[in-house]
Amino acid sequence: xxxxxxxxxxxxxxxxxxxxxxxxxxxxxxxxxxxxxxxxxxxxxxxxxxxxxxxxxxxxxxxxxxxxxxxxxxxxxxxxxxxxxxxxxxxxxxxxxxxxxxxxxxxxxxxxxxxxxxxxxxxxxxxxxxxxxxxxxxxxxxxxxxxxxxxxxxxxxxxxxxxxxxxxxxxxxxxxxxxxxxxxxxxxxxxxxxxxxxxxxxxxxxxxxxxxxxxxxxxxxxxxxxxxxxxxxxxxxxxxxxxxxxxxxxxxxxxxxxxxxxxxxxxxxxxxxxxxxxxxxxxxxxxxxxxxxxxxxxxxxxxxxxxxxxxxxxxxxxxxxxxxxxxxxxxxxxxxxxxxxxxxxxxxxxxxxxxxxxxxxxxxxxxxxxxxxxxxxxxxxxxxxxxxxxxxxxxxxxxxxxxxxxxxxxxxxxxxxxxxxxxxxxxxxxxxxxxxxxxxxxxxxxxxxxxxxxxxxxxxxxxxxxxxxxxxxxxxxxxxxxxxxxxxxxxxxxxxxxxxxxxxxxxxxxxxxxxxxxxxxxxxxxxxxxxxxxxxxxxxxxxxxxxxxxxxxxxxxxxxxxxxxxxxxxxxxxxxxxxxxxxxxxxxxxxxxxxxxxxxxxxxxxxxxxxxxxxxxxxxxxxxxxxxxxxxxxxxxxxxxxxxxxxxxxxxxxxxxxxxxxxxxxxxxxxxxxxxxxxxxxxxxxxxxxxxxxxxxxxxxxxxxxxxxxxxxxxxxxxxxxxxxxxxxxxxxxxxxxxxxxxxxxxxxxxxxxxxxxxxxxxxxxxxxxxxxxxxxxxxxxxxxxxxxxxxxxxxxxxxxxxx
Amino acid sequence: xxxxxxxxxxxxxxxxxxxxxxxxxxxxxxxxxxxxxxxxxxxxxxxxxxxxxxxxxxxxxxxxxxxxxxxxxxxxxxxxxxxxxxxxxxxxxxxxxxxxxxxxxxxxxxxxxxxxxxxxxxxxxxxxxxxxxx
Numbered sequence: 001x002x003x004x005x006x007x008x009x010x011x012x013x014x015x016x017x018x019x020x021x022x023x024x025x026x027x028x029x030x031x032x033x034x035x036x037x038x039x040x041x042x043x044x045x046x047x048x049x050x051x052x053x054x055x056x057x058x059x060x061x062x063x064x065x066x067x068x069x070x071x072x073x074x075x076x077x078x079x080x081x082x083x084x085x086x087x088x089x090x091x092x093x094x095x096x097x098x099x100x101x102x103x104x105x106x107x108x109x110x111x112x113x114x115x116x117x118x119x120x121x122x123x124x125x126x127x128x129x130x131x132x133x134x135x136x137x138x139x140x141x142x143x144x145x146x147x148x149x150x151x152x153x154x155x156x157x158x159x160x161x162x163x164x165x166x167x168x169x170x171x172x173x174x175x176x177x178x179x180x181x182x183x184x185x186x187x188x189x190x191x192x193x194x195x196x197x198x199x200x201x202x203x204x205x206x207x208x209x210x211x212x213x214x215x216x217x218x219x220x221x222x223x224x225x226x227x228x229x230x231x232x233x234x235x236x237x238x239x240x241x242x243x244x245x246x247x248x249x250x251x252x253x254x255x256x257x258x259x260x261x262x263x264x265x266x267x268x269x270x271x272x273x274x275x276x277x278x279x280x281x282x283x284x285x286x287x288x289x290x291x292x293x294x295x296x297x298x299x300x301x302x303x304x305x306x307x308x309x310x311x312x313x314x315x316x317x318x319x320x321x322x323x324x325x326x327x328x329x330x331x332x333x334x335x336x337x338x339x340x341x342x343x344x345x346x347x348x349x350x351x352x353x354x355x356x357x358x359x360x361x362x363x364x365x366x367x368x369x370x371x372x373x374x375x376x377x378x379x380x381x382x383x384x385x386x387x388x389x390x391x392x393x394x395x396x397x398x399x400x401x402x403x404x405x406x407x408x409x410x411x412x413x414x415x416x417x418x419x420x421x422x423x424x425x426x427x428x429x430x431x432x433x434x435x436x437x438x439x440x441x442x443x444x445x446x447x448x449x450x451x452x453x454x455x456x457x458x459x460x461x462x463x464x465x466x467x468x469x470x471x472x473x474x475x476x477x478x479x480x481x482x483x484x485x486x487x488x489x490x491x492x493x494x495x496x497x498x499x500x501x502x503x504x505x506x507x508x509x510x511x512x513x514x515x516x517x518x519x520x521x522x523x524x525x526x527x528x529x530x531x532x533x534x535x536x537x538x539x540x541x542x543x544x545x546x547x548x549x550x551x552x553x554x555x556x557x558x559x560x561x562x563x564x565x566x567x568x569x570x571x572x573x574x575x576x577x578x579x580x581x582x583x584x585x586x587x588x589x590x591x592x593x594x595x596x597x598x599x600x601x602x603x604x605x606x607x608x609x610x611x612x613x614x615x616x617x618x619x620x621x622x623x624x625x626x627x628x629x630x631x632x633x634x635x636x637x638x639x640x641x642x643x644x645x646x647x648x649x650x651x652x653x654x655x656x657x658x659x660x661x662x663x664x665x666x667x668x669x670x671x672x673x674x675x676x677x678x679x680x681x682x683x684x685x686x687x688x689x690x691x692x693x694x695x696x697x698x699x700x701x702x703x704x705x706x707x708x709x710x711x712x713x714x715x716x717x718x719x720x721x722x723x724x725x726x727x728x729x730x731x732x733x734x735x736x737x738x739x740x741x742x743x744x745x746x747x748x749x750x751x752x753x754x755x756x757x758x759x760x761x762x763x764x765x766x767x768x769x770x771x772x773x774x775x776x777x778x779x780x781x782x783x784x785x786x787x788x789x790x791x792x793x794x795x796x797x798x799x800x801x802x803x804x
Numbered sequence: 805x806x807x808x809x810x811x812x813x814x815x816x817x818x819x820x821x822x823x824x825x826x827x828x829x830x831x832x833x834x835x836x837x838x839x840x841x842x843x844x845x846x847x848x849x850x851x852x853x854x855x856x857x858x859x860x861x862x863x864x865x866x867x868x869x870x871x872x873x874x875x876x877x878x879x880x881x882x883x884x885x886x887x888x889x890x891x892x893x894x895x896x897x898x899x900x901x902x903x904x905x906x907x908x909x910x911x912x913x914x915x916x917x918x919x920x921x922x923x924x925x926x927x928x929x930x931x932x933x934x935x936x937x938x
Binding site for chain 1: 807808809810813830831832833837854856857858859860861862863865866867868869871872875876877878879882886887888890893894895897898900901903904905909910911931934935937
């Protein structure tokens with residue numbers, strides 16, 4: 001703010017008239033001119049309102065400063081409209097006690113000042129930077145919210161919490177609002193506000209001015225500096241939204257059609273009283289009681305204006321669909337986010353707030369990362385980030401290689417519609433959770449890159465030519481940073497204004513229809529996730545994405561997903577056949593990608609074939625077991641494998657029941673071979689196909705049942721903790737499982753019960769584990785069978801002869 | 805703080821176990837207030853919800869985001885034509901499984917869900933009575 005102090009030493013500031021694309025002529029008052037011409041406000045000239053949307057919509061190059069001035073224009077229109085309404089109300093209502101105060105000059109000034117400051121918390125690329133601000137851990141490391149302790153991220157959280165305590169709010173303050181609040185409360189701002197040459201006509205003390213601005217920026221209803229007019233800056237019906245909806249559609253050249261005039265003319269200062277708020281909840285009644293006999297004033301809308309309010313909410317959804325979530329805009333913004341996170345990762349130090357809010361424009365920041373230019377306060381040394389930045393500079397935007405959408409999850413044929421929906425919903429839910437953060441999406445992109453690179457090398461090794469060598473070379477040059485898995489998101493909204501009905505009552509205006517929920521439904525039906533990558537590697541990334549989504553999540557998408565991208569038919573089936581021949585993927589994967597094109601099946605409780613008596617003994621047992629199996633076998637199984645699994649589990653539970661109901665618990669187990677022999681004969685007696693002692697994966701497998709399930713046996717003569725024996729058994733079996741392309745390992749451990757130790761419940765003897773990395777889609781179910789238990793003298797031991 | 809999808813899973817599971825096929829309200833702050841009255845008994849992932857008196861009554865700050873996450877994750881489905889309530893799409897078994905995954909026993913989850921549903925009905929009735937009396 002130092003240049004302002006210097007400027008105030010010179011000639012008196014004069015008002016200025018600005019020509020604005022939306023509001024026509026906007027007059028800036030002298031103090032506004034002084035503030036606008038400071039580095040603080042001028043920084044916003046370089047921050048594009050729509051991030052990188054101008055790379056797709058060339059007209060959408062408008063910046064935050066233009067928007068800020070537009071909000072000043074919008075505030076003037078709102079004040080004028082409200083004063084007209086207030087005049088009308090005071091004229092028509094003869095009850096003098098209900099007269100409304102007009103919006104005074106002091107109110108006008110503080111609202112205009114708040115308009116200037118409301119967006120100062122936006123960083124480069126506007127909303128596109130927000131996911132970067134929320135990342136809790138550097139790229140490539142696990143999400144760690146605790147890792148932000150002591151950092152500026154923690155400070156922002158603390159300020160958010162303090163604001164929530166100090167004010168009544170309609171919603172939590174956004175990150176950009178919190179940063180704006182910190183700017184407003186800073187010492188340089190206090191100093192500038194204290195300068196009488198800037199504010200020759202002062203309407204409040206400096207601390208009061210700061211409080212007023214804070215209340216406006218966060219749209220407070222009550223609290224220090226707040227009143228009913230604060231919501232004109234930040235609420236569901238505010239000057240900010242009135243400006244950006246019109247401005248964004250205007251500059252993008254999209255004819256959305258907001259009825260701003262009607263909306264303005266129907267805005268009202270509502271007088272909420274106990275007698276005109278039927279249906280108000282207890283909290284509202286209490287709020288009204290604290291102001292009694294005065295009404296609570298609140299900005300709202302007449303019912304006759306609700307159509308234009310709905311039009312605004314729904315029109316905003318069309319802007320999301322056509323502009324904010326346009327696939328190329330998303331590609332560009334995802335590249336910018338990735339560029340910053342990679343720059344941060346490669347220098348080994350997190351970005352500071354000062355670096356993110358460096359006073360340079362978006363374009364300059366990109367060129368800094370690209371190392372075309374340097375800045376002493378923004379050191380970067382990242383080849384990968386520089387490559388991404390260069391791609392943005394040259395508008396070499398990433399392309400769509402793979403599309404995913406909830407409705408396009410392909411379910412197996414022959415299912416009822418209800419079952420198919422259940423499967424689709426569950427798989428989509430698991431996928432979405434698996435992609436919930438930038439970190440998780442980066443990990444998935446890295447895996448797709450790895451699979452693509454290995455697949456390309458194998459194809460070349462097998463003599464496949466065409467575009468493959470070029471793609472392999474490009475992948476080597478690019479690195480995983482250029483593979484971006486992107487899921488669009490948007491901030492949740494909810495109705496937060498009241499409407500005055502023709503009978504004079506004030507109600508929440510969602511009486512027959514909730515436009516916010518409608519907008520969510522519309523948006524979500526069309527929302528599509530993409531895997532983006534450079535054009536030259538689209539085919540191999542498309543193939544790798546298909547493999548990774550199938551193996552990690554068990555999901556395949558129908559042909560409709562191909563229609564959303566241009567790469568759908570570019571995958572050569574000979575590639576998949578070659579990868580099968582090279583043992584890179586198995587026949588099942590090939591089959592599901594090429595022919596079946598539907599998702600795998602998730603294990604359900606019924607598939608575990610748990611006897612009813614077990615559920616009676618422990619009602620949560622089955623559900624816990626199913627949840628445990630799904631946790632590690634998250635991609636699911638093919639229909640064939642699932643059927644074999646059911647048969648083996650049925651046999652295994654029968655084995656456990658026999659063990660417990662007969663004399664085995666108190667009897668003896670000679671050794672591992674003894675246990676294996678009993679299992680073998682049990683499985684065969686139930687008609688299962690059992691191979692014993694197959695040599696695979698450099699070792700000798702105990703049992704392989706129905707060509708699907710591996711059985712690994714363990715024997716322990718004595719131990720304290722029955723279920724903890726041979727902890728590495730699953731890892732050992734995993735070697736064989738990999739060689740056999742099996743995902744199912746059962747370990748059966750016979751363990752002697754120590755003297756005095758009670759025989760545990762059956763359900764406590766089953767445990768689910770991951771035998772390897774959790775992303776592997778492989779599960780180990782461990783059955784522990786106790787033997788050698790001493791029967792208390794009061795009980796009668798089974799008569800079976802103890803084996804020696 | 806739990807992730808929004810975790811919170812959405814748990815809320816949908818509690819509702820399914822407690823209210824069966826009844827639709828879950830998503831407007832007028834009914835669910836917000838019901839959650840607040842049960843806050844101290846809610847599982848840990850929902851126990852950090854924060855509430856405030858807003859322009860339209862008592863509301864939970866996080867609930868709009870949780871409900872959006874539920875819809876994104878296909879845990880709920882918006883029925884036409886009012887969009888004032890939502891259908892929880894989980895099967896009873898899926899709901900039980902989600903409760904267990906989030907560390908809540910099935911019996912406990914059912915009990916909390918029932919209380920939540922009862923509270924919602926009570927609040928809906930009270931609102932209607934107030935409006936009728938006015």
